[in-house]
Amino acid sequence: MCVEKNIKSMQEKIVKAAESVSRDVSEIKLIAVSKTKPIELIAEAVNCGIREFGENKPQEIAAKYPYFEKDNVKWHLIGNLQKNKVKHIIDKVWLIHSVDSLGLAEEINKRAAAIGKIQNILIQVNISGEETKSGVAPENAEELCRQISELKNVRIKGFMTISVKDYTYDQNKALFEGLRDLANKIGSLNIEGVETEELSMGMTHDFDAAIVAGATMIRVGTAIFGARDYSNR
Numbered sequence: 001m002c003v004e005k006n007i008k009s010m011q012e013k014i015v016k017a018a019e020s021v022s023r024d025v026s027e028i029k030l031i032a033v034s035k036t037k038p039i040e041l042i043a044e045a046v047n048c049g050i051r052e053f054g055e056n057k058p059q060e061i062a063a064k065y066p067y068f069e070k071d072n073v074k075w076h077l078i079g080n081l082q083k084n085k086v087k088h089i090i091d092k093v094w095l096i097h098s099v100d101s102l103g104l105a106e107e108i109n110k111r112a113a114a115i116g117k118i119q120n121i122l123i124q125v126n127i128s129g130e131e132t133k134s135g136v137a138p139e140n141a142e143e144l145c146r147q148i149s150e151l152k153n154v155r156i157k158g159f160m161t162i163s164v165k166d167y168t169y170d171q172n173k174a175l176f177e178g179l180r181d182l183a184n185k186i187g188s189l190n191i192e193g194v195e196t197e198e199l200s201m202g203m204t205h206d207f208d209a210a211i212v213a214g215a216t217m218i219r220v221g222t223a224i225f226g227a228r229d230y231s232n233r
């Protein structure tokens, strides 16, 4: 496992995908998904210049957070967030990608207000429509944005989606373009307090389709840190 080599290779692939559609590579942020991975590997990635890390469990952010300089590393919560876990991460997390209900946004708003923070969030949208996937239905996204825009300590920065396992490149691209089009549509409404620039989409197997479709953040775990081992959890 050579994190440095993996990161270099990933960065080259990002450049290639961006250049294929004449996008400026500086528009695309690589978030290294470090879930299940030890501090030592994350530290290696930090040494390679990676500054943004994604975790899908609040308790894992809370556990890893103390090991890194606050100003050096930004933590992204990319997995399901239960309301009762918000208080454990509100002071630690840079961006919450997985907000899909008003109730969750209200809890984040309350906890953020209590510590004098404006919490950046993304709205997770279930573009694929698969029942097992979390995320707000596309047709309800505008209404949710309008409701959340009323909350003073939460700031919508854009949208996030997860594609479907085993989709082809073209299917992924179409799905990601669906999120981009939705973001453009909601953006054109100029809802006060709603920013729509950030598009968090694409993982190890579909980041190239996501970049072609307009991703501004890709969430890559396996290609950087290797396969995850869940056997001893």
Ligand SMILES: *Cc1c(COP(=O)(O)O)cnc(C)c1O
Pocket (backbone or CB within 6 Å): 033, 035, 056, 078, 079, 162, 202, 203, 204, 205, 219, 220, 221, 222, 223
């Ligand atoms: C685990 C995870 C990723 C990273 O997946 P890889 O296939 O390892 O790159 C990205 N996004 C979310 C929401 C995840 O849970």
